[in-house]
Amino acid sequence: MSNNKVSRRQFLSYTLTGVGGFMAAGMLMPMVRFAIDPVLQKSEGGDFVLTEKKIADITEIPERVDFTFEQVDAWYKSDITNAAWVYKEGDQVIALSPVCKHLGCTVNWEGDPAHKNQFFCPCHAGRYEKNGQNVPKTPPLGPLDQFEIRENDGFLEIGKAIPNTLV
Amino acid sequence: MHWNGKDSAVFQAQKEYIDTAVIPLIVIDGSEHGFPFAASAADFTLSLANIIENQFKGRIVLFPSFSYTKTQDKQSLLEIWKEELAKADFKYIFFITSDREWSTMGDEHDVIWTPSVPLDSMDQKMRNSVLEDQLRQLIPIFAKKWAN
Numbered sequence: 001m002s003n004n005k006v007s008r009r010q011f012l013s014y015t016l017t018g019v020g021g022f023m024a025a026g027m028l029m030p031m032v033r034f035a036i037d038p039v040l041q042k043s044e045g046g047d048f049v050l051t052e053k054k055i056a057d058i059t060e061i062p063e064r065v066d067f068t069f070e071q072v073d074a075w076y077k078s079d080i081t082n083a084a085w086v087y088k089e090g091d092q093v094i095a096l097s098p099v100c101k102h103l104g105c106t107v108n109w110e111g112d113p114a115h116k117n118q119f120f121c122p123c124h125a126g127r128y129e130k131n132g133q134n135v136p137k138t139p140p141l142g143p144l145d146q147f148e149i150r151e152n153d154g155f156l157e158i159g160k161a162i163p164n165t166l167v
Numbered sequence: 168m169h170w171n172g173k174d175s176a177v178f179q180a181q182k183e184y185i186d187t188a189v190i191p192l193i194v195i196d197g198s199e200h201g202f203p204f205a206a207s208a209a210d211f212t213l214s215l216a217n218i219i220e221n222q223f224k225g226r227i228v229l230f231p232s233f234s235y236t237k238t239q240d241k242q243s244l245l246e247i248w249k250e251e252l253a254k255a256d257f258k259y260i261f262f263i264t265s266d267r268e269w270s271t272m273g274d275e276h277d278v279i280w281t282p283s284v285p286l287d288s289m290d291q292k293m294r295n296s297v298l299e300d301q302l303r304q305l306i307p308i309f310a311k312k313w314a315n
Contacts, residue, residue, distance in 0.1 A: 066295065081295055103177070103184055103225025122310055123226035124184055139184070 048150060048157040053086065055093060055151050062087040062096070062109045062119075062130065067158050084147050084158055085109060085119070087130070096132050097145035097161050107144070119144065131166040143167045168228045169220065178228060185225065187313075188257040190248060191216040191232035192264035192278070208265040208283035209234075215281065216263060218298045219305065226313075228257075241269065245278075259312055279308060 006014075033040075049067045062085040071080045083106070084095040098106045100121040107128065111120030118135065119128040127135040132144035146166065148159030168174035168185060178185050191212045196205035213232060220229040235244060245262070252260055262269070265283035272278060281301060286294050 068291065079291055081291070100225060103181060105225040106222045121225075122306060123223050 048148075048152075048159045050152060051156045051158060053156045054154055055156055056154065058086055058088050058093055058156070060088055064098070064109075065095070065156065065158070086156065089131075093149055093156065094131075094166065095147040095149045095156075095158055096164075097147060099145065100126055100140060101134065101142040101144065102126050102140045129167075132164045133167040168224060170228060170230050174228070181225075182256060185228060186256070186258040187223070187227040187309075188230060188252050188255075188260045189216060189219060189227050190230045190260070190262050192262050192266060192269065193232045193234040194264075194266040194268075195234050195236050197236075207285050207287055211283045211286055212263060212265050212281075214286060214294065214298055215301055218302050219263070222302055222306070223309065227261075237268075241272065261309070261312075277312070279305065281305070 047069075049069050051065050051067045053063075053065045064083050065086045066081050066083050068079050068081045071078055083098050085098055085107075086093065086095045088094070096119075098108075100107050100123070102121065102124060105121050105123040105126075107119040107121045107126070109119055110116055111122055112118070112125070112127070115127055117130055119130075119132075121127070121140070124139045126138045126140040128140065128144050129135065132146065134140040134143055143164040143166075145161040146164045147161055150157045150159070168178055193209045193212060194205055196202055209232075216229055216232070220227065233244070233248070235241075248262075249260055260277055262278045264278060264280055267280070269278045270280040281304075284297055284301075286297065289297065
C-alpha cells in the first residue's frame with residue numbers, strides 16, 4: 001500500500017472526528033451565543049433622525065424643528081412627530097427638548113410677552129432660561145432636556161434626549 | 168393627560184395642577200350627504216384634541232370623545248357631563264367640537280367651536296401644520312379662561 005492511500009482505519013477515524021466536531025459545534029454555538037448575548041443586543045433609541053433643517057440656517061434665536069420617526073406599539077405602527085428648540089451658541093448647535101419638566105406640557109419660546117428671552121410653559125407659567133435652566137420660584141424643578149445632535153450633509157440630525165449639559 | 172390607567176395615577180397625585188377636562192364632541196350623522204362630512208369633522212376634532220393634549224399635557228385630562236346624534240338634547244348632555252366631572256374636582260371643563268350647532272349656544276357653556284378642515288387629502292406634514300395653526304389660536308382661549 002502506498003502512502004497516499006487512505007486506509008479503512010484512517011477513513012473511519014476522519015469521518016468520526018468530522019461528525020463529532022459538527023455535533024460539538026452544534027451544541028457549543030448556542031451556549032456561546034447565550035453567554036455573549038448582552039454584547040450582541042442592538043442599542044435602542046440611539047438612532048438619529050434626519051430633519052429638514054440646514055445647519056447653516058440655524059440662528060441664535062431658538063426655532064422649532066419638527067422631526068418624525070416611526071413608533072411600533074405591538075402591531076400598531078404610527079408616525080410620531082416630535083419637536084426640538086434649536087439655536088446656535090457661537091458655533092455650537094444646541095437642541096433642547098420642548099417637554100416641560102414639571103408635568104410634560106410643551107414649552108414655547110417667548111410664549112409669555114412679559115418674559116423675553118425665556119421659554120414659557122402655558123400650563124402653570126413655568127419658565128426656563130435660553131440654555132434650559134429652570135427659573136427658580138416657577139413650578140419646574142429641573143432644566144429642560146437636551147437632544148444629541150449631529151450633522152449629516154449640511155442637515156441637522158437629532159438623536160435621543162439626554163440630561164441638560166449646559167447648566 | 169389621557170384617560171388611561173397610567174395617567175390617572177398622575178392625576179390623582181397632582182390634582183392641584185391638573186384642573187381641566189377636555190371633551191371632544193362628535194356628531195353622528197347617518198344621512199346620505201351628512202355622513203362623509205360628519206366623519207371628516209370627527210377626524211379633525213379628534214386630531215385637534217390630541218394636539219391640545221400634547222401642548223397642555225400637564226394641566227388637562229383629555230377624555231374619550233362623546234358622540235351624539237342630532238336629535239339628542241344638547242343642553243342636558245352638557246349638564247350631565249359637568250355634574251359628573253365636578254365630582255373629580257375639575258375647575259375648568261372645555262368641550263371642543265366642529266358641529267356648528269353648538270356655536271349658537273354661546274360662551275357660557277365652554278364649548279370651543281372650530282370650523283372643520285378636511286384633513287383627508289393632506290399628507291402628515293400638511294396635517295400637522297394645519298393643526299399647529301389651529302392650536303396657536305386656541306392657546307389664548309385656554310389662557311384667558313385659566314387667568315380668570
